[in-house]
Amino acid sequence: MIVYILCFLLFLIGLYGVVVKRNLIKIIISLAIMEYSVNLFLIMVGYISAGQAPIINEEVSRTGPFVDPLPQAMILTAIVIGLATTSLLLAIAIRLYGKYGTFDIRKINHLKG
Amino acid sequence: MNSLVPLFVIVPLGSAFLMVIFGRLIKHLSKILVTMMLLFLLYLTFYFLYNVTEPQIYEVGGHAARNGVPIAIYLVIDGFSKLLLLIISLIGFLSALYALSYTRQYTAEPKFYILFSLLIAGMNGLVISGDIFNIFVFLEISSIAAYALVAFGIEREQLEASFKYQVLGGVASLIILLSIGFIYWQTGTLNMADISAQVAGTGVFFKFVAVLLITGFGLKAAIFPFHSWLPDAHSSAPSPISAMLSGVVIKAIGIYVILRLFFNMFAINYEISMTITVLGALSMIIGSLLAIGQWDIKRMLAYSSISQIGYVILGVGIGMLVLVRGGDIKIAALAITGGLFHLINHAVFKGLLFLGAGAVEYRTGTRDMRKLGGLNEVMPVTASSSLIASLSISGVPPFNGFFSKLIIIIAAVQAKYYFLALLAVIVSIITIGYFMKLQKYTFFNKNVNFPKIREVPFSMAFSQILLAVLCLGLSLLVIPDVQKIFLKPAVDALINSTAYARVILGY
Amino acid sequence: MQGMTIIVKKITQIMAPVIFLFGLYVIVHGHLSPGGGFAGGVILAAAFILQILSFGSILPSLRREEVWLELLESTAVMGFLVISGLGLLLASFRIFFLNFINRGTVGQLLSGGIIPLENIVVGAEVCAAITTIFIALTVYQDEVTQ
Known part of the structure; x- marks a missing residue:
């Protein structure tokens, strides 16, 4: 149980960073931390203690139960999506730096409200 | 299995990547391809609307269910999906038509259409997907395309709005993924029909998951406490994209999923119905109050979107409340019909209003109402179509907005929620107020600054005229025979909430 | 972008082909062992x-x-769509993502029907996409600093 709580704590740390930090890059890092915590949670959902890797092969003796492979496939997809979002965020952060000369969101306030 | 079902995803995806490959060789390929693609999708949607009455289930890869447990990825087209597919391809086609002239101001024109096709592919896939993880994947495809399209002009405010949108959208996506993880943990399946067969929806665990899901999709749909990104993103984007975002995207990736999950996947319960109704009513009021003070045309329209989405949610929420209390099913059907009717109507008139605002900005270069005025003399098509849309959104009788609001109010009165009916009337009056302000300052006052501008190019004017005709034409949906084709299948799909699982699992 | 010292260059010269080969190995064994198109594609991109x-x-x-790279990426995606769409077009079942090739025996390199083919196009796609992202961010940075 403690691992789930720690995982949720990681999620909250990421959320804290997104809400509190003022630097664009730090916000992106916080989002990445949140994403990793969710991925970790999904992996733990599929884990069975003493489960084997879900590979069908002659060399693997099929005595014990397999670890659930579906969450692993989901995580791979989620990682790909995370790659796309993070790179787009970074591209926009670089462009914003080019326009304003700073990463500080207090100085990037062209829009009101 | 109808083999046409996966075409809704394959065609837009394929045309997007064809544009990348051959876009450099053939000039205007992207413009031709995007128009053809959307016309084809529109045709396909009408084929499904008229010829196919049964819900269509498609097992990707041909893996049949084993021992009654579905193992393939399911694509499902039922009445509710068809309604959303119609809105996506209709507004998508008209926005693309408008964009043909509008995008001449950008240097990387083909990229606009590539992202536009990906946006369409993501939304189509989301609407027909039958399992909850694919909903997440397609949600992200359309969201990423939308983030990039908001920042397309790479000006200061667009980049800033896109960053804000991405951070909030990213948090929303992660909350959704977390709740998918929780659901998988508890049920061991991702198929929505299979989940609904296993979930009673009453335990504390599923209430927690439901709250997470409402937060996540509420952020995507910009319902009241989560609306802060919407005015920035929707007002900064290029105008055809604003029309898509406000008219279609927040409905397809927000409202659609909320309704699908809480009607067809979870059993409807009182607390969730009450939460949804209250959030709808609050966003209805607060959106309209915030819209009054705006001087930027597109910002006012964006706030108005929050308010009108509130109407949709209020209508459906009243239906849910009636259903959960065991009230008359006819009243519930009426309320849901009103909500979904308003969903179509809002897509049409908000799309038209954003296109009109885009036309004004295209010719004058400003969106500030204080600098504009008297444009109805120099831009007659834009002015008249925008006037029609304004009348329609404020609920003036012959136009479609009047009928959908009337149905929602009648349903609220019949269900004895008099206070909600009163609120709906009051917000409608406020809506008339701020659209009178928009019309007066933009199109009627004296033309001081821009006496020599011309009407917008043909394709922009043409799509505005088509949408204006639709504003009037959609009023026909109050006639029961017309309703039978477009709205009734959708309402039935929501009301018979267990039928969805029954059809897919086959018992 | 500036280059690095001779030590780094020399080691890169030795290591990059090995990394590239390992990426190819991971891609073609994707249907037999952990890895596959995405992981292998990332390793290929790392070499570049x-x-x-x-x-x-x-x-x-x-x-x-x-x-x-953009062209390669889109061609690979089209290849993926074509391979998975062939099941929709050719076979009598008309099923998207149909595994229409003989699947062979489990554990052999030539088995799994269309899965190895799709792993290869996905590998090419991911490699091209990640390198494109890297180059695009570098170009942006250079434009901003100049």
Whole structure:
């Protein structure tokens, strides 16, 4: 149980960073931390203690139960999506730096409200 | 299995990547391809609307269910999906038509259409997907395309709005993924029909998951406490994209999923119905109050979107409340019909209003109402179509907005929620107020600054005229025979909430 | 972008082909062992990115590379769509993503029907996409600092 709580704590740390930090890059890092915590949670959902890797092969003796492979496939997809979002965020952060000369969101306030 | 079902995803995806490959060789390929693609999708949607009455289930890869447990990825087209597919391809086609002239101001024109096709592919896939993880994947495809399209002009405010949108959208996506993880943990399946067969929806665990899901999709749909990104993103984007975002995207990736999950996947319960109704009513009021003070045309329209989405949610929420209390099913059907009717109507008139605002900005270069005025003399098509849309959104009788609001109010009165009916009337009056302000300052006052501008190019004017005709034409949906084709299948799909699982699992 | 010292360059020269080969191995064994298109594609991209980082590059050549990589990426995605769409077009069942090739025996390299083919196109796609992202961010950075 403690691992789930720690995982949720990681999620909250990421959320804290997104809400509190003022630097664009730090916000992106916080989002990445949140994403990793969710991925970790999904992996733990599929884990069975003493489960084997879900590979069908002659060399693997099929005595014990397999670890659930579906969450692993989901995580791979989620990682790909995370790659796309993070790179787009970074591209926009670089462009914003080019326009304003700073990463500080207090100085990037062209829009009101 | 109808083999046409996966075409809704394959065609837009394929045309997007064809544009990348051959876009450099053939000039205007992207413009031709995007128009053809959307016309084809529109045709396909009408084929499904008229010829196919049964819900269509498609097992990707041909893996049949084993021992009654579905193992393939399911694509499902039922009445509710068809309604959303119609809105996506209709507004998508008209926005693309408008964009043909509008995008001449950008240097990387083909990229606009590539992202536009990906946006369409993501939304189509989301609407027909039958399992909850694919909903997440397609949600992200359309969201990423939308983030990039908001920042397309790479000006200061667009980049800033896109960053804000991405951070909030990213948090929303992660909350959704977390709740998918929780659901998988508890049920061991991702198929929505299979989940609904296993979930009673009453335990504390599923209430927690439901709250997470409402937060996540509420952020995507910009319902009241989560609306802060919407005015920035929707007002900064290029105008055809604003029309898509406000008219279609927040409905397809927000409202659609909320309704699908809480009607067809979870059993409807009182607390969730009450939460949804209250959030709808609050966003209805607060959106309209915030819209009054705006001087930027597109910002006012964006706030108005929050308010009108509130109407949709209020209508459906009243239906849910009636259903959960065991009230008359006819009243519930009426309320849901009103909500979904308003969903179509809002897509049409908000799309038209954003296109009109885009036309004004295209010719004058400003969106500030204080600098504009008297444009109805120099831009007659834009002015008249925008006037029609304004009348329609404020609920003036012959136009479609009047009928959908009337149905929602009648349903609220019949269900004895008099206070909600009163609120709906009051917000409608406020809506008339701020659209009178928009019309007066933009199109009627004296033309001081821009006496020599011309009407917008043909394709922009043409799509505005088509949408204006639709504003009037959609009023026909109050006639029961017309309703039978477009709205009734959708309402039935929501009301018979267990039928969805029954059809897919086959018992 | 500036290049690095001779030590880094020399080690990169030795390591990059090995990394590239390992990426290819992971891709073609994707249906037998952990890995597959995405993981292998990332390793392939790492080989390219390592070379760009250590040897340095100039902006015009990066832009030229980006054009070709974009083309490769989209062609690979089209290949994926075509392979999975063939089941929709050719076979009598008309099923998207149908595994219409003989699946062979489990554990052999030539088995799994269309899965190895799709792993290969996904590998090419991911490799091209990640290198494109890297180059695009580098180009942006150079544009911003100049």
